[in-house]
Amino acid sequence: MRRSTRRSRAAVESAGPADLPTSQLTTMAAVEVSFTPLPAHVRTARLIAAAVARRLGIEGALLDEIRLAVGEACSRAVAVHQRQAPTKPVTLTILDENDSLVVTVIDTAGDEQASETQPPEDPFELLTGASSDASGALDVLPSGFGLAVIAGLVDDLDVVRGPSGTVVRMSWKSPERDATARTTGAAEESPN
Amino acid sequence: MDLSLATRTEGDRTVVSVGGEIDVYTAPKLREQLIDLVSAGNYHLVVDMESVDFLDSTGLGVLVGGLKRVRAHDGSLELVCTQERILKIFRITGLTKVFPIHASVDEAIASGG
Numbered sequence: 085m086r087r088s089t090r091r092s093r094a095a096v097e098s099a100g101p102a103d104l105p106t107s108q109l110t111t112m113a114a115v116e117v118s119f120t121p122l123p124a125h126v127r128t129a130r131l132i133a134a135a136v137a138r139r140l141g142i143e144g145a146l147l148d149e150i151r152l153a154v155g156e157a158c159s160r161a162v163a164v165h166q167r168q169a170p171t172k173p174v175t176l177t178i179l180d181e182n183d184s185l186v187v188t189v190i191d192t193a194g195d196e197q198a199s200e201t202q203p204p205e206d207p208f209e210l211l212t213g214a215s216s217d218a219s220g221a222l223d224v225l226p227s228g229f230g231l232a233v234i235a236g237l238v239d240d241l242d243v244v245r246g247p248s249g250t251v252v253r254m255s256w257k258s259p260e261r262d263a264t265a266r267t268t269g270a271a272e273e274s275p276n
Numbered sequence: 277m278d279l280s281l282a283t284r285t286e287g288d289r290t291v292v293s294v295g296g297e298i299d300v301y302t303a304p305k306l307r308e309q310l311i312d313l314v315s316a317g318n319y320h321l322v323v324d325m326e327s328v329d330f331l332d333s334t335g336l337g338v339l340v341g342g343l344k345r346v347r348a349h350d351g352s353l354e355l356v357c358t359q360e361r362i363l364k365i366f367r368i369t370g371l372t373k374v375f376p377i378h379a380s381v382d383e384a385i386a387s388g389g
Contacts (some may be wrong), residue, residue, distance in 0.1 A: 123301040130299075130330075148361040155332045159300040207370035210340050211347065223307050223341030229333045229369070236368035 114180050118173035121165030129158040129176050133187055136178045140185060142258055150185065150256060153237040156230040157189035157252045163227070164250070168193040184239075184255045192249040201226035278302060280327075281309050289385050290318040295327035298335030306335065310342040319351025322384045331362050336371060343375065352376075354384040 115136050119125040133154040137147055154176070161174040172192050179186040203226050204210060210225065231252070235241050238254040279302035280295035290313055298306060313321060321342065325331070343353045355377045357363055366372045378384040 123299075126300050127297065145361065148364070151330065152332060152361075152365065155299060155330070159332060159334060162300065203369065207374050210371075211344055211374065221341075222344050223303075223338045225333055225337040225340065229337075233333050233365060233368055 114178050116175065116177045118175045121162040121170060121172070121174050123159075123162060125174075126155055126158045126162055129189075130155045132176070133178055136180075137185055140180055140258060142185065142256075146256060146258070149237045150187070153234045153254050154187055154189070156234050157187070157254065160227075160230040160252070161189050161191035161193075161250075164191055164193040181255070184257050186253065186255040188254075189252045190249065194249060195245065195247045200228040200231070202228040203232045279305050281306065283309070283313065286322075286381075286385055289320050289322050291322045291324055291381055291385075293324040293327065295329075297330040298328060298338070299330060299332045300334040303334045303338045307338045307341060310338065310345065314342075314345045314349070314351075319346050319349040321346055321351070321353045322381060323353065323355050324381050324384075325355060325357040325362060326359070328357075328359070328362055331365055333365070333369070336365060336369060339375065340371070354378060354387060356381050356384050 115132060117129065117132055119129065130151050134147060134151045137150050142150065158174065158176065165172060165174060169192060175188075175190040175192075177188045177190075179188075231241075231243060234252070234254060239257050240253075240255045242251070242253040244251045244253070278296050279298060280293075282293045284291050284293075292309060292313070294306065296302065310321070323339065323342070339353070339355070345351075346353050353375070355375050356379070357366075357377055358379050363372075363377070366375065366377065376384070376387060378387060
């Protein structure tokens with residue numbers, strides 16, 4: 085069953101609750117992982133996403149894009165959790181939905197993260213610090229940078245902010261997967 | 277894979293060869309290296325990224341921070357990268373305009389930045 089309607093590329097919602105039904109995700113998820121919000125686990129999340137994508141026959145540049153986008157989404161979630169909810173886990177789900185790979189990263193760090201600073205139109209402003217976050221750290225890009233990178237990588241992006249946190253849902257069409265590969269993959273239950 | 281760092285001097289340039297993955301976990305190590313180099317008076321840096329397997333926006337932030345630091349001393353920070361998967365994030369973010377990106381360390385040094 086296809087869930088929602090397909091939105092335009094990089095649509096970003098700022099209204100509505102973060103209400104992706106977990107039960108639905110659980111029944112459909114190829115993989116669902118919860119991890120404590122530590123930077124070291126972001127790499128683990130990337131490796132898991134890449135492993136699932138590979139199993140679905142995704143390789144090359146698309147695999148690199150998935151790895152990067154998942155890393156950005158998880159880095160963002162870890163950052164907001166470390167500020168607001170360091171003891172709560174971040175959840176990553178990876179679904180194989182018909183012709184698409186759908187990756188969702190859910191943070192439960194509350195709703196006080198709406199003030200993400202957008203990247204400047206002119207990247208040279210990053211050097212002058214005119215658009216840097218209030219922290220003033222030289223090495224920290226505007227907090228909205230990760231989502232901007234993701235928007236440049238995925239076929240569809242939904243960002244839903246709600247009272248409990250933010251849901252970042254990314255999907256990629258994978259036209260190279262043919263019916264044979266899917267059947268073989270589904271029947272492949274024997275150990276390696 | 278963790279991050280590997282090696283530095284060497286070529287003329288008035290300091291070449292930092294980076295290998296492995298630059299992400300939210302490893303980027304602080306690269307940041308410390310760049311800060312140490314600038315603190316020691318090395319203001320013309322070449323960061324060789326040919327052995328980098330992964331770079332995210334946290335890593336970009338550290339490179340931007342490095343560029344800010346050397347520019348404060350009228351220095352330069354040149355990148356060496358030919359890998360499409362690494363170049364992609366520079367293109368998406370428009371940072372190809374901010375960083376001089378070269379195909380080899382020799383080319384970066386010859387650019388005279």
